Amino acid sequence: MSFSKIFFTSLILGIGMPLLSNSPAQAQYFIRGDVNCDGLVDSSDVFFLDSLMNHGGPLPACLDAADVNDDGLFFSIADMVYLLRSVDLGLALPPPFPNCGTDPTFDGYTCSVSCCTCTFKPGDTNADDKLSLSDIIVLVNHVFKGGAKPDPACRGDADGDGMLDLTDLVYLVNFVFRAGPDPIPSGVCCQPT
Ligand SMILES: [Ca+2]
Numbered sequence: 001m002s003f004s005k006i007f008f009t010s011l012i013l014g015i016g017m018p019l020l021s022n023s024p025a026q027a028q029y030f031i032r033g034d035v036n037c038d039g040l041v042d043s044s045d046v047f048f049l050d051s052l053m054n055h056g057g058p059l060p061a062c063l064d065a066a067d068v069n070d071d072g073l074f075f076s077i078a079d080m081v082y083l084l085r086s087v088d089l090g091l092a093l094p095p096p097f098p099n100c101g102t103d104p105t106f107d108g109y110t111c112s113v114s115c116c117t118c119t120f121k122p123g124d125t126n127a128d129d130k131l132s133l134s135d136i137i138v139l140v141n142h143v144f145k146g147g148a149k150p151d152p153a154c155r156g157d158a159d160g161d162g163m164l165d166l167t168d169l170v171y172l173v174n175f176v177f178r179a180g181p182d183p184i185p186s187g188v189c190c191q192p193t
């Protein structure tokens, strides 16, 4: 089936549905748009979503990955449009795309499995598996005093933009002291399973 046919079939049938869930969300890692949870966002995800929406195919392992436009409605025409634009035109999808990460938007839904393996915790610059003032001090020393770089660097890249700088410090301070958002995995911290 061609993408255009998928598009119009979805247009007719895919009005989108909010899913009901009472279970508390447990963070799992995924790439937005990786509907079939294989670590890539490509045409196989288009066919997986089309199979689900129009042919009774299986549910995705990670619902958040299938909420391609991150609006809290699942299996909608908008999700298919976003996915097609990303696969065909290379347009970016909402975070954590293109990285593995958690859903920055609270919607009450979650993934039953993680589509990525996270080896290192972003923000844990001193590698003690906790996020605390000690990690902030390590990052201050690196950014302002030429101290040792967190290893791997993604441990210090709290905002997930691929660089280590003041914005990571602000992000980490906000998380540790002000209940700010979780540090964002980047680089080798989390990779597709
Ligand atoms: Ca995929």
Ligand SMILES: [Ca+2]
Pocket (backbone or CB within 6 Å): 066, 067, 068, 069, 070, 071, 072, 073, 074, 075, 076, 078, 079
């Ligand atoms: Ca959606």
Ligand SMILES: [Ca+2]
Pocket (backbone or CB within 6 Å): 123, 124, 125, 126, 127, 128, 129, 130, 131, 132, 134, 135
């Ligand atoms: Ca730590």
Ligand SMILES: [Ca+2]
Pocket (backbone or CB within 6 Å): 156, 157, 158, 159, 160, 161, 162, 163, 164, 165, 167, 168
């Ligand atoms: Ca950064």
